[in-house]
Amino acid sequence: MADTILELNDVKTHFPIYKGFILRKKAGTVRAVDGVSLKIRKGEVVGLVGESGCGKSTLARTILQLVPTTAGAVILGGRNLSSLSARELAEARKGLQMVFQDPYASLNPRMTVFDTLAEPLRVHGVCPAAEAPGRVASLMEKVGLAPRFMQKYPHEFSGGQRQRIAIARALALSPAVIIADEPVSALDVSIQAQILNLLAELVREMGLTLVFIAHDLSVVKHISDRVAVMYLGKIVELGDASTVIERPQHPYTRALVSAIPTPNPDIERSRRRIVLPGDPPSPIHPPAGCTFHPRCPYVQERCKLAFPPLVHHDGREVACIRVGEI
Amino acid sequence: MPLLSVKDLRTWFHTRNGTYRAVDGVSFNLEAGETLGIVGESGSGKSVTCYSIMGLVPQPPGRIESGTAVFDGVDLLRCTPKEARQIRGKRIAMIFQDPMTSLNPYLRISDQLIEPLLIHNEISRKQALTRAMEMLDAVGINDASKRIHYFPHEFSGGMRQRVMIAMALITQPELLIADEPTTALDVTVQAQILELIKRLQKEFNMAVIFITHDLGVVSGLCDRVQVMYAGRIVETTDTRTLFHKPRHPYTRALQQSIPSLQPKGARLFTIPGMPPDLSKPISGCAFAPRCSFARPKCMERDPQLSECAVGHMQACIRVQDGEI
Incomplete structure (x- = not known):
């Protein structure tokens, strides 16, 4: 694809586990991200969903190279980030910014809004110091904050406003891609809607590309063009957001969709819910074959042999060998 | 006779920065075996209401200014510690949000x-x-x-x-208070726990008070819902009516801001502004500054809960006057 801006090529992020203190030995690996390939077009919003521990946050950190890739490549605008030197990487990161989940933890409590927003401008030498206040003011306006609050500290703002500051900080360097890791999970419903509207607006107006990580499928469906469902470090279903969430094909996606409580008592009381047994298995010893097979209601002997590749089916890609039969 | 009857409960926190009226005049009844959902945003007083019933409000800074909470003839807010111990933890049990801590x-x-x-x-x-x-x-x-x-x-x-x-549940309580028990869990695990609570409730014939901010969770589980805002109940009715015919503007706004109910890509409805600062006195309706239906009289008259249909109480004066 010509307009691909971010490409993940069989990305793997493994963390070694050590045992012992003096005789330190490698005792195993956590396969947090285990072979993810994804092409993201310019201006696209891709939702990344899955339960905690499925590797979605590690994948975000890997894209930003906050943790090193064990194998595979992260390619941003034609450059392989995993092979860059530290200096080149710092330069490349201008095009790639992140918004974190908890706006209470991600802002420095000792820095005013101005300090927080001017820091990236200063570090990357984007503009002369004299122009910084003007730039900061326009950033604040962009995210719906009044510039007169520039000299206030984070504790003087509510959760929703803090998340706006965090978004403004991510926008400061006019990045091509923003990765938002659960940006609305810590917020109340009415505030959540404000932040979702803001993100959607920014994507439309500035042509941003957004990777939106969340565990709330209804939020993801609302904002995303495409959605990737992850389970134990692998993508199990990938396709158009409405298609995947309204007509899920992978048994895991089906269970995930059916687990969302809908705010409609009539539907809620009549429908049959697929309740998955147990918890997701440990990524240290993932089950053989399809990693979902111990919890899958449709499991067969052949599912235990090999992890199924993503295949094209009904307008999306699914990693299940029984797709079409179930 | 209801199993639990709370009347005019006021729990205030006296701090150096002023008096926070966390719960400011809450009354409700709960029948044996009933499931009541309490919904509201953070700071609306839903947890403090239940903490007051359970005697878990730290005093000071908290103080129960007025009200009664009568459980089976005993006022939990006034009885002796010995009487309270016979009930709390045995006949009323509580589960909390974070099972890790x-x-x-x-x-x-x-x-x-x-x-x-x-x-x-x-x-x-x-x-x-x-x-x-x-x-x-x-x-x-x-x-x-x-x-x-x-x-x-x-x-x-x-x-x-x-x-x-x-x-x-080991003491077979008659009332279980669940304070956001699934908020910290994944959706698939949340589904398991909700099924479990539903099953056990039938088995033990318990009443349940379910505190949550998630309207979706309420819709599948609760018989009746009460919506709280700024320390007061603004609307209470059976679950179906609340979802199909909400009357109070806050309940309507809350429902409109949920993504799953909106057509995809549509701009989400948002409630402008923020919840009020509970340390400042509020004149009139607490929601009026954020309400799209507000009129000058909303700032002047103190709204009271009143019945707008059988079993349906709400506290908007414009609804009461038949204007919206």
């Missing part, structure tokens, strides 16, 4: 599970352990005879919440 990490769960039994029932340790194993079975923990001797860190989040539920 509400279990003692130093004690095996066997010790934690049987503690309420040893305190409230005349029972030997051995009998208590047998009972604890039955409870673990009932909440869906396999291999209970072995796992009962585990420490909390050996369980996953969903399993710990099951242990919490087993601990709360």
